[in-house]
Amino acid sequence: MKLVTIVIEELARSTVERALQKIGVHGYTVFPVEGSGAKGQRIGDTPESGNLQFQIIAPEDRATELMEHARKELFPHFAVIVYETDVRVLRPEKF
């Protein structure tokens, strides 16, 4: 099982949520973060400079699909990074 992490600007929230729905991912966890990267600092003093971290657990194939989608739809327009970790979940049938 894979854990896909997406760190992305807050105003892209509904864009990401739409993408998740399209791919058929219904479970995810998300929380506000601050960050710094190639596109500058995201200090979160206003929603416009806010940052979110999405965490999605999914089987390998769906995780790959999600990352491909992110590469195509999110990378061109948003301050975003995406990475993947191996995890062992309880109740794998749930994901």
Add this chain to the structure above:
Amino acid sequence: MKLVTIVIEELARSTVERALQKIGVHGYTVFPVEGSGAKGQRIGDTPESGNLQFQIIAPEDRATELMEHARKELFPHFAVIVYETDVRVLRPEKF
């Protein structure tokens, strides 16, 4: 060394903390998150719909024990997921 992550509803906080204490886990990190899953959306507009992410670093055996406990005591009643990742820690004797 293992990192056990538990995402669970906010009102279960003291229940989880009691469980950690019982198993003998004294170190953990926790923060509020939002989430979506089989039991619906947890948007955190009130404590009742809030969500927490616990992160616990522990040696393999204790991590397994913790996950077993979660399976038995938390899964039946709460909106919760549990997963495990391999980590390399500095000062392993600390955990």
Add this chain to the structure above:
Amino acid sequence: MKLVTIVIEELARSTVERALQKIGVHGYTVFPVEGSGAKGQRIGDTPESGNLQFQIIAPEDRATELMEHARKELFPHFAVIVYETDVRVLRPEKF
């Protein structure tokens, strides 16, 4: 590629940021957490008892350097833990 996680007291924020800059790490993600450990509970009721989680993605050598630096400069004075995870990133050239 490695994901280095540092959980450390909030008042050490500028100390960590200075360290990251010195080592040449420009990208990181950070968010407030609560925690419990050998140095007591960090409940975050005030900035003095607040806790931060830094997450830094970096190539293996820089990750090692960062962890060495943490061991020398942060461990003696602060309530802090540091650990490392393997991750697969999109656009590895970015990090």
Add this chain to the structure above:
Amino acid sequence: MDFLHAIQANLLSPPILFFALGVIAALVKCDLKFPETLYVTLTIYLLVAIGFKGGAAIAEAGMAKVWLPALAAVLLGALIPLWCYPLLKKVFGFNAADAAAIAAHYGSVSAVTFIAASNYLKSLGEPPEAYASAFLAVMESPAILIGVLLGKRFGTPGVSSVPMREILHEALFGRSIFLLLGALAAGFLAGKPGLEATAGFFVTPFQGVLTLFLLELGTVAGRRLADIRQSGPRLLIFGTIMPVIHGFIGTGIGAACGLSIGGTALMGTLAASASYIAAPAAMRLSLPEANPSLYLTASLAITFPFNITLGLPLYLGFARWWISL
């Protein structure tokens, strides 16, 4: 005629209008999300303000006037779950844990409903006794304890053994109960001079803060409206009929204790209201096997809106009737 006018006056008051606005925001999926911090902060403010003012009022009025209706309130709160529980189980078909949890919510009380009722009654020239928040304060815990005992006694045994000590602690020192009782005590000790010194914060902006909070609570309730459909008509029926019955009984008791029309209506409102802060937290700890979406939907998405719109004028009508007897 008079009743319709009373309803209209209520529906056009700022708190109710903003509650409606919040519900609409949720229904049209406006991204109006209030931070949880704001929710917690406004709750603290409202509880502290109402408790503090109530305590100062008790100091003015003297315990002699307060103890009888307060005792009646305690008893009423403790008794309500005893008839709600069998009703929920036998007539409405809920299982033991769910029935016990819902019963606890309806025996306990809602501070915001209480505040809305006080405002409403004042605006119609029927101000309740100023020390009435004492009734609110003492009515929160008893039903929660009774509910937990019912659930433990009749529910599936062996499940999740939370020590009784912790359950008691939650029921007696839960956030909202502690704040209310503590502020009441502080108000009692500080008395009128203390209240005057802080009136610019606890009194002047109070109604407006309530209005803002109801906007937020409207979004919260609105998001849970969809759950009503899922949980079927039985919640809807229970959540609108029981308040009326409890309101009728509560006003009867208020009148019997010699309260004013406003105080009597307020006692009825307390009986009719269902907790949505203290009780959910206590139930999730003590009766985790009960389904939280049932009791939250019932108290927050059904009974709360019902009470603050139609309920308040109704309970005022009941109060007038009982006192006219």
Add this chain to the structure above:
Amino acid sequence: MDFLHAIQANLLSPPILFFALGVIAALVKCDLKFPETLYVTLTIYLLVAIGFKGGAAIAEAGMAKVWLPALAAVLLGALIPLWCYPLLKKVFGFNAADAAAIAAHYGSVSAVTFIAASNYLKSLGEPPEAYASAFLAVMESPAILIGVLLGKRFGTPGVSSVPMREILHEALFGRSIFLLLGALAAGFLAGKPGLEATAGFFVTPFQGVLTLFLLELGTVAGRRLADIRQSGPRLLIFGTIMPVIHGFIGTGIGAACGLSIGGTALMGTLAASASYIAAPAAMRLSLPEANPSLYLTASLAITFPFNITLGLPLYLGFARWWISL
């Protein structure tokens, strides 16, 4: 002479002083970070308060007086992007998406600029019509819609296809627009008694809250000052010249609609102001190919400070001139 005095009175008012303090905090890198929650909360408060008071004022004045200038405001908001877009593209050399996004920001409006202007005008004895927040409320959306249409029509096709339904939803039900329009409606229904009941919260502390908010906004703007240098002089020129032109046109229209001097100056201020809450959120969703640091820097770090310091006295001057014609 009079103009210099008007500028000075403005610069020494608490909101402007605290805005400057916030900018300084950012420049000296003081670790004065306001929590995002506080920013969101203060925004909600200001929008609700201004909307509610405006709605109550409309109920007083009657729609007959309001509709004409409100209609003019809508048209003005919708038209501004139509000349800003070609200008930004041809003269200032921005690409289609960026030009459309910036144009939308300048056609839309800034609630905080509006509030600062109202305070300023009142303090100089030229109070605008109390129902003027209606103009603010109706002027937020039109330009956003026009801007998105321009960007979609002339921008690179095929990129990120957000359904039109969602774009409309964001433009019409975005947080700030919904709050403003909703509070306006609530104020209209609640009327003067509703306003009086909540004045201790929506009126008494209003100016002070604005002052605190401007401290925060100063830190936000101050942190973005460095971006001005990066984006070159063209943003600086656009962001200070266009407000003056729009202010001149807006005051002309205000005068033509028969508004008072204060109301006319306020209409000019609205035209001159650029949105920094509703428009950025809508653009990031609908035109993600546009560079957000351009429009945020322009509206927040250039036009906003310009308007609240030099702009306000200027637009008052314009208003006096038009009305004296």
Add this chain to the structure above:
Amino acid sequence: MDFLHAIQANLLSPPILFFALGVIAALVKCDLKFPETLYVTLTIYLLVAIGFKGGAAIAEAGMAKVWLPALAAVLLGALIPLWCYPLLKKVFGFNAADAAAIAAHYGSVSAVTFIAASNYLKSLGEPPEAYASAFLAVMESPAILIGVLLGKRFGTPGVSSVPMREILHEALFGRSIFLLLGALAAGFLAGKPGLEATAGFFVTPFQGVLTLFLLELGTVAGRRLADIRQSGPRLLIFGTIMPVIHGFIGTGIGAACGLSIGGTALMGTLAASASYIAAPAAMRLSLPEANPSLYLTASLAITFPFNITLGLPLYLGFARWWISL
């Protein structure tokens, strides 16, 4: 007799009652956790309000009256660490870093203690000079700088070399110092009209907000009470004796500067108070080798409660005695 009455008046004031309530909440482990955001927000509000009012008062009174006691305050703040440091090291047995850090805290000041003292003195009919917040503002930094220098000079060398530039920056532009000085300057520029325009926010609810904040601070202090036991009796002794000594010296200096009884008592309170916002942040950055639980426990869990309960009446007594000389 008079002294007992003064203590009682203080203990029954709303801020102190709510502080006690907060301590109780922590002791009975009530889950009353205030969000950190609320703590930060209330701190900002209190600092800005006190600074702004003080600045307006200086504008009224003129610098001629302010400079002498302000200068005395600066010197007092800078000198206190110079005798605390050897005392802490030699008599109380702390190591160099800890001694320097604690000394810095006691030379610096606590804004909330200052506010509580002002309220208390006003309520007893001994209002301090309105411009006294200037003393508060200038007294925060000096001791912090001296403390850091002491720690660097006598502490273990080679450890964690934070550039001196950053240390200075933190001591001079730390959040609380910047807010206080900045608001003071803004108040000075805005003057009385500026204060009047914002009084509904900065004055009317002030005492009530302080009361709420002390509830929160009570929970914070209460949670640290357990640390007192761990750190042994020496902290308890230092944290209750030194305030009395500093209060005595401070009132002497206030009287020598010709301040009123209220102003003199306030100067004593400032000397007696220990910082718990600015100093901890600066020390954690500049002297990370010092143990934070020592200085936080001393200033927040020992000296703060001591000062606001028993200290205030005591320093008022000192002030009366010095002035009667």
